[in-house]
Amino acid sequence: MSTEFKGLKVVVSGAASGIGLATAELFEKKGARVARLDFAPIETGLSFQVDVTDEIQVAEAIAAADNELGGIDVMVNSAAIFLYGPLLETPVAEARRVLDVNLIGTFLVTRETVRVMKSRGKGGKIILFSSELAQLGREHHAAYCASKAGVSAMVRCWAKEFGPDILVNAVAPGPTDTPLLDYENLPEHWKRLESSNPLGRIGQPKEIAEAVLFLAGPGSNFMTGQVLGVNGGASMV
Template sequence: MSMLENKKVIVSGAASGIGLAIADLFEAKGARVARFDLSPISTGAGPSFTLDITDEAQVVEAVKAADEALGGIDVMVNTAAIFLMSPLLDTPVAEARKVLDVNLIGTLLMVRESVRAMQKHGNGGRIILFSSELAQLGREHHAAYCASKAGISAMVRCWAKEFGPDILVNAVAPGPTDTPLLDFDNMPPDWKALETANPLRRIGKPEEIAEAALFLAGPGSSFMTGQVIGVNGGASMV
């Protein structure tokens, strides 16, 4: 049997980047995957849903529909996030609030509804969230983003205690990864140098981050909860 044979999975942010790589890998490992994204999704063998994860009603409806379509939810992976680079003195409150709404409130809603579905079926489950190396390192002009990702790390620890032993809650904290969100190819040289200032001297690939999520979804992580796994080329070592 494949590693995730017949597992029912939701992946948010699945239209591109890390979310797309995770959804594709999980399907290749035998899972049935429902893909969520703000952008329309044209890939995958399973159902897909276009929604704004900050909209409570949309999340409730989409998770319920995915649960019905898949026949349950065993794993929820939330990669959906937005990014903001702005000096504090030039940052409009509305822009900072949008980052927190998507990255924190959106995560909270996805976890809440997925846990409800998991508990309804009584089979336990896995919640896999996405923090960032910048939650530990910090970076100038990135306060809202760093705060949102540090908040995810904190929520992981809270929910691991709240929903154990049946539901395991962990996170992946990637370093800079070759996705449309990073747009590495169009960065100026000094920013490229900053993003590759790690022991491996490069940025990551979405497929490399997806392997960490696969580990957290599989049997090898059965004694892990409340953890944040750094996949960052050694930029942050905890």
């Protein structure tokens, strides 16, 4: 077994489901110590039930994770929600919630993590989640796409703000087989759209988790401010 992650202290938000869950499991399999954050209750290991949009809950959970783990080396911010909504039919409260969870939630979790990383005088790695849709755009997905384009912008800002000690990158998954996408229940034309990439299929959560581990590991030590597409070739720039 590879030992490059042995003893690494990792926090994963959105770890109750999908890509966050697969990421937490892969880190643990490779010897890392993981604290899980999610809105949903989690029974496994060190975990905190938090709403990432709540400033106090986030600050308390990150401080507690830092305390329990004895520091944070890597933070993975996977928590997000999805919104399908034609502009003319989308209540503003739904659009605001997507921006709040995906953008402000990422802002808060990152801010508190940087705070504790700096207080220990150590560097670290921060890995955020954008989406291929931030680049491609898609009808009826404006609020979600805007939230993810915002994450890509924050990655570049924070890479400049916190280098060289803290490296900030993102993964931008293509359609991935999780409850967020709910692929099995999509209409046929939408299923075809999601799998129409050069690899002819949607991704599996573990395939995205592998890219997260690459960004967390030493192989990416000269990368910061990058948004890494993991999308079967659906988007190529």
